[in-house]
Amino acid sequence: MARQNRLLLDLYRGYNLRSSPCQFVCRQCQSNPSKHPSRSFSTSLPARNELRRTLGSQEIAEVDEGYEGPPIETPAPNIYQAAETWHGLEWVGTEEWQRKWRASKRIPFASFLPRSRELSPAQIQNFVHRAIVEIFTIKAASMPVRRVSQLPSDSVNDVALATTIGVSEDGNQVTLGFPSEEARLSFIPEEVQNPTSPDQQLVENEEDVEAAKSVKDIVGNTAVADSDIEAWRNLSLADPEIKFAVLKRVMQLSGIRVPDHSLHNAFTAGALYECLILPPKQPKLAQGLLASELLAALPNVKISGKKISEIQRETEVGRWKVIKEELRSRDLPLRVRC
Incomplete structure (x- = not known):
């Protein structure tokens, strides 16, 4: 076993x-x-031989003939020649190049800020009033206030100036008094006024012209009243969205930039208006002395708005000609700078 x-x-x-x-x-x-x-x-045979044994050598040969590598590309001859001088090269940045470049553009460049700045206090006051009316009209239509920059930037807008602004005691509530319903709709884009269908949004050109004429007849050439100025000055700018929208619109209309340190302390529309206007220049010392009758009446006192050099002083008394002749006779340098 x-x-x-x-x-x-x-x-x-x-x-x-x-x-x-x-x-x-x-x-x-x-x-x-x-x-x-x-x-x-x-088995020690590779997988390729096993496949040949299974399918046959003829079928494998047909399969191998179907796969080919990428063709070898012959490189193109190098015809680049480095320039030794600037003759024949394209000039960039010249006035002629700028004219051709601007002519080739289909849409002309439109800057966000105007080319000329409006610096008078009355015009800046109208711009702030207009910005407040446009922003709060857009806000009442449930639209983002950033779209105020898409409105036309005409220098004068009688509809905005004719609109009254009422502000609550705390400065947070604003009430706008438009002269007509057409005046209110002039601040709202057409796609928001007629959101129903494209056919209803189409309006005849004659009707648009008549509506614009009616608004202009109602408004006329008006200015901001003094009582209205005191009202919008108390408007609170605690909301950053409203604050920067007003600043952006006023900057777009007037072209005036407000420094960041001044904008930080602008909590009301009146404070923002004070940041926009330029402070009056301080009078010079010569202007103050000329205004004094006591100094102007003295016989030995003469007041000038700028510094008087020695050559100017010698020229007044007639000694500068004699000094020049003496300098030439002695071959000394002549001082010609005053």
Whole structure:
């Protein structure tokens, strides 16, 4: 019985050695064959030969002929020649180049700020009044106040000047009094006025002209009343969105920039108006002395608005000609700078 078991074990070990791809097997692997199962078959042929054996050499040849690499491109001859002088090169930045560049543009450039600044206090006052009317009209129509910059920037807007502004005591509530409903709609874009259909949004040109004439007849050439000025001066600019919208619109109309340190302290519309106007220039000392009759009446006192040099002083008394002749006779340099 023991001999029969030994023969079976030898046969089992020999089968594992023949089926295993390894030529030598350690003693531990021989004693534990169940833990290291071997492959059912072993081959040294690559997968390509196995595929040829399965499909046939003719089909593989047809498949190989279908795959080709990219063609080799012949490089173009290098005809670039570096310029040694500027003759024949394109000039950029000249006046003629600018004229051609501007003519080639379909849409002309429109700057956000006007070319000329309006510095008179009355005009700046009208710009602030107009900006407040436009911004709060757009806000009442449930539109973002940043769209105020899309409105036309005409220098004079009689409709805005004819609109009265009422501000509450705390400065947070604003009430606008328009001369007519057409005046109110002039500050609102057309797509917001007629949001129904494109056919209803189309209006005849004659009707638009008549509506504009009616508004102009109602408004006329008006100016901001004194009571209205005191009203919008108390408008609170605590809301940053309203504050920067008013500043942006006034800057677009007037072309005046407000420094950041001045804008930080502008809590009301009146404070913003004070930041926009230029402070009056301080009178010079000579102007103050000329205004004094006591000094002007003295015989030995003469007041000048600028510094008087020595040459000017000698020229007044007639000695500068004599000094020049003496300098030339002695070959000395002549001072010609006053």
